[in-house]
Amino acid sequence: MRPRLVLFGDSITEQSFATGGWGAALADHFARQADVVLRGFDGYNTRWALKVLDRAMDGAAAGGADPAAVTVFFGANDANLPDRSQGHQHVPLAEYQDNLRAICAHFKNKWPSAAIILITPPPIYEPARIRHKYGDNDPSRQPERTNEAAGTYAQACIAVAKELDYPVIDIWTQMQQFPDWQTSALCDGLHFTPFGNKILFDEVLKTLGSIGFSQQSLRSDLPLYHQIDPKDPLKAFEI
Numbered sequence: 001m002r003p004r005l006v007l008f009g010d011s012i013t014e015q016s017f018a019t020g021g022w023g024a025a026l027a028d029h030f031a032r033q034a035d036v037v038l039r040g041f042d043g044y045n046t047r048w049a050l051k052v053l054d055r056a057m058d059g060a061a062a063g064g065a066d067p068a069a070v071t072v073f074f075g076a077n078d079a080n081l082p083d084r085s086q087g088h089q090h091v092p093l094a095e096y097q098d099n100l101r102a103i104c105a106h107f108k109n110k111w112p113s114a115a116i117i118l119i120t121p122p123p124i125y126e127p128a129r130i131r132h133k134y135g136d137n138d139p140s141r142q143p144e145r146t147n148e149a150a151g152t153y154a155q156a157c158i159a160v161a162k163e164l165d166y167p168v169i170d171i172w173t174q175m176q177q178f179p180d181w182q183t184s185a186l187c188d189g190l191h192f193t194p195f196g197n198k199i200l201f202d203e204v205l206k207t208l209g210s211i212g213f214s215q216q217s218l219r220s221d222l223p224l225y226h227q228i229d230p231k232d233p234l235k236a237f238e239i
Helices: 011-017 022-029 046-051 093-110 126-134 147-164 171-175 194-210 233-237
Strands: 004-009 035-040 069-073 115-119
Touching (some): 004 011, 004 022, 011 069, 046 093, 069 093, 093 115, 115 147
Parallel strands (some): 004 035, 004 069, 069 115
């Protein structure tokens, strides 16, 4: 049975199987070696994710076997400012951390052998969020989220990961290392361009490798084409 990678998160996870997406790239990278299971929920915060966790994971594990790893990628919506247009998505910082702990505990109880990888919320480019929301660049308008708030939630996510001794990907910091990240990595000040997806894909691949999950460590399903003898093709399929 192929091992599984479960991707759990908000819209950035939901969109990860779109063209150039980081989830699709993982599925391609581990083709014939592992299955990538998408559980992304546009607009969700950790409070809502915790509420639907059992239903969201229905069918995520094959044949009762634990997934090899689960990514938990929430915080972008939790970090919405409470007094702005998307305030109903806001989750206070302490509750955000408690919710992350509860989500991780659920996975550890449900799938004891699965590695849990936390991913921080990404950086925010506020002018693009204003254009996305209002269709103009009016400086008097206020974005529904800020990079400063996202950074605070990123640090809170990192703190939970350290507390639980789980791997964490600090995409908030990593993405801002690249020139012009505001437009090269983000398409609307929040969601990822193909380049932004590539940044996260590389970080996820590196983190998976650190826990022993890589192309080199995995077997491919069934005989590869070059292993099939042209003179006796069916021999390759004998058990």
